[in-house]
Amino acid sequence: MSDPSGNSFIPKRGPASHSKHGASGKRVYIITIACYTILFATILASGGMFLYTSYLQKQFNTEVANLDNEIKSFSVANLQKVLEYDSRLKQAKGRFDNSVSMVALFRALESATIDTVVLENLEIKREKDDKYNLVTTIGTDSFDSTIFQRGVYQRDKNIANVTITDVKTNLGIEKGDDTENKEANTAVNSASLVSFTATIDVPVTSIPHMPSSFVTSPVLEDDVPQIESEPSSDTESATTAGGSTNDNINNEE
Amino acid sequence: MPGKGMISQIGMVVISAGVIFTYLKPAFGEMTKIQENIQTYKTEIDKVVSVNSQLAGFLTRKESVSADDQRRLLTYMPDSVDGIAVSRDLYLIALQSGVLYKDVNYSGPVDVEPAGDDAASETLRPKGYGLSLSVEGTYEQIKNLFRLIEMNNYPLEIQGVTIGKLEGGFLSVELDLVTYSFQGEASQELIF
Numbered sequence: 001m002s003d004p005s006g007n008s009f010i011p012k013r014g015p016a017s018h019s020k021h022g023a024s025g026k027r028v029y030i031i032t033i034a035c036y037t038i039l040f041a042t043i044l045a046s047g048g049m050f051l052y053t054s055y056l057q058k059q060f061n062t063e064v065a066n067l068d069n070e071i072k073s074f075s076v077a078n079l080q081k082v083l084e085y086d087s088r089l090k091q092a093k094g095r096f097d098n099s100v101s102m103v104a105l106f107r108a109l110e111s112a113t114i115d116t117v118v119l120e121n122l123e124i125k126r127e128k129d130d131k132y133n134l135v136t137t138i139g140t141d142s143f144d145s146t147i148f149q150r151g152v153y154q155r156d157k158n159i160a161n162v163t164i165t166d167v168k169t170n171l172g173i174e175k176g177d178d179t180e181n182k183e184a185n186t187a188v189n190s191a192s193l194v195s196f197t198a199t200i201d202v203p204v205t206s207i208p209h210m211p212s213s214f215v216t217s218p219v220l221e222d223d224v225p226q227i228e229s230e231p232s233s234d235t236e237s238a239t240t241a242g243g244s245t246n247d248n249i250n251n252e253e
Numbered sequence: 254m255p256g257k258g259m260i261s262q263i264g265m266v267v268i269s270a271g272v273i274f275t276y277l278k279p280a281f282g283e284m285t286k287i288q289e290n291i292q293t294y295k296t297e298i299d300k301v302v303s304v305n306s307q308l309a310g311f312l313t314r315k316e317s318v319s320a321d322d323q324r325r326l327l328t329y330m331p332d333s334v335d336g337i338a339v340s341r342d343l344y345l346i347a348l349q350s351g352v353l354y355k356d357v358n359y360s361g362p363v364d365v366e367p368a369g370d371d372a373a374s375e376t377l378r379p380k381g382y383g384l385s386l387s388v389e390g391t392y393e394q395i396k397n398l399f400r401l402i403e404m405n406n407y408p409l410e411i412q413g414v415t416i417g418k419l420e421g422g423f424l425s426v427e428l429d430l431v432t433y434s435f436q437g438e439a440s441q442e443l444i445f
Contacts, residue, residue: 035262042269042277049280056287063294070301074308082311087437091379092330095408095433102399102411124414209403 098129099209105132105202108158116145120195131160132207134200139193146194153198158206166197329407334382334434336361342405343386343430350398352390352426359384365431379433383412386428389419395426408433 105124113119120137127133140146146167153162170193336359347354365381388398395416402409413429 029258032258032262035265038269039265042272045277046272049277049284053280053284053287056284056291060287060291060294063291063298067294067298067301070298070305074301074305078308078312082308082315084437085315086311088326088330088435091433091435091437092326095330095379095410099403099408099410101403102414103396103403106396106399120418122414122416124411126410126412 098204100126100132100204100207101209102207104207104209108156108202108207109134109200112152112156112159114145114149114152116141117149126204129204131204132202134198134202136198136200137195138198139195141193143194146196150198153200158202159200160203160206161201163199164196165199166195168195169193170195325406330379330433330435331407332435334380334432336382336384339382339384339409339432343384343409346401346405347386347388347398350390350401351394352388352398355387355389357384357386363431379436381431381433384409384430384432386430387426388428389423389425391423395424398426402430 118139120139123135125133125135138149140149146164150162150164153159340357340359343357344354347357360383363381363383365378388395390398399411402411408431410431410433411428412431413427415427417425419425
């Protein structure tokens with residue numbers, strides 16, 4: 001007997017697993033797309049990284065060259081000139097700031113010395129840039145003058161410190177001296193019955209040297225013999241007679 | 254058994270991972286380093302440019318000083334001291350003041366101590382040279398002598414004075430003076 005299914009117009013179906021094969025027309029391979037994306041992204045990133053790194057390297061080389069040029073443009077000779085000039089100016093300023101007017105010192109001493117005393121001798125010593133130390137032997141006519149003179153020195157604002165030592169008395173003329181000796185002794189003793197040594201400290205700041213004008217060229221008076229000499233590059237003749245020194249003494253008075 | 258598609262996908266992932274870890278990651282680190290170096294060099298360039306411009310400014314300021322002022326500075330603080338020239342100047346000052354000139358003696362370099370113990374002042378001290386001057390005269394003539402010494406164009410610093418009485422109202426004066434020269438390396442530049 002023949003198989004009745006072979007004459008059937010109904011097509012034969014395959015096994016159940018094949019029945020779903022054509023149920024959906026398109027399939028999306030997500031993983032495949034992701035893999036391709038990752039691969040292409042990696043390739044692109046590699047290329048971009050290579051180009052950017054090259055660009056950065058060029059930029060770095062440019063900065064190195066710029067730094068090298070800037071360092072080469074620095075002139076050591078110019079630096080030496082500036083440093084030397086600055087040092088010379090500072091040294092000159094240091095001495096100028098500590099310069100002192102001896103005339104002001106003498107005027108201060110004159111203003112602080114009373115009329116009844118006589119300075120027998122005077123020694124002045126500069127102690128660094130701090131002060132001048134004056135040691136003088138003074139003769140007076142009485143102890144009262146001595147005390148008064150000490151007070152005047154102590155009160156003087158230009159004087160930092162005063163010490164009175166070695167007070168001696170000359171008790172006057174003895175009776176029986178001849179006239180000549182008497183007059184001589186009177187001339188000496190009447191002015192110096194009491195003598196003492198005064199040690200006076202005057203700060204440098206009390207007697208600064210402050211010139212009122214700057215002399216532009218040295219001027220010699222006509223009666224001074226002019227000595228012909230070759231111009232010196234180190235120190236020059238600098239005797240001046242035209243300017244005036246503004247002695248800063250008791251300006252506050 | 255995995256198909257060809259699966260193998261190719263795995264291969265792509267493996268290659269990508271290999272490129273990332275063997276090239277991209279180190280290249281990224283290198284790029285960061287280069288960027289840091291660039292920034293460092295830019296900072297250093299700015300510093301050098303600043304120093305150069307500062308030096309140029311100082312040089313301009315120095316060259317703007319007039320030749321007369323530069324000459325005065327060189328006179329006030331010379332590179333060296335000529336003992337004979339200074340002795341001559343003191344002789345002329347003594348004559349001009351009216352005192353009786355007795356003697357001048359140049360003793361050469363001396364140590365002049367600065368005020369205080371400031372170590373910084375050591376670098377600013379010029380070199381000192383000692384001289385002594387002996388004169389006789391009246392009190393007014395002596396003061397005139399001091400006045401002229403003060404007005405000198407270079408420092409004649411009086412370190413010591415000894416005044417004694419003579420007959421006839423005259424005074425004998427012994428002066429100890431110090432003059433100075435620049436302490437440091439002088440440049441070869443000529444200043445006019």
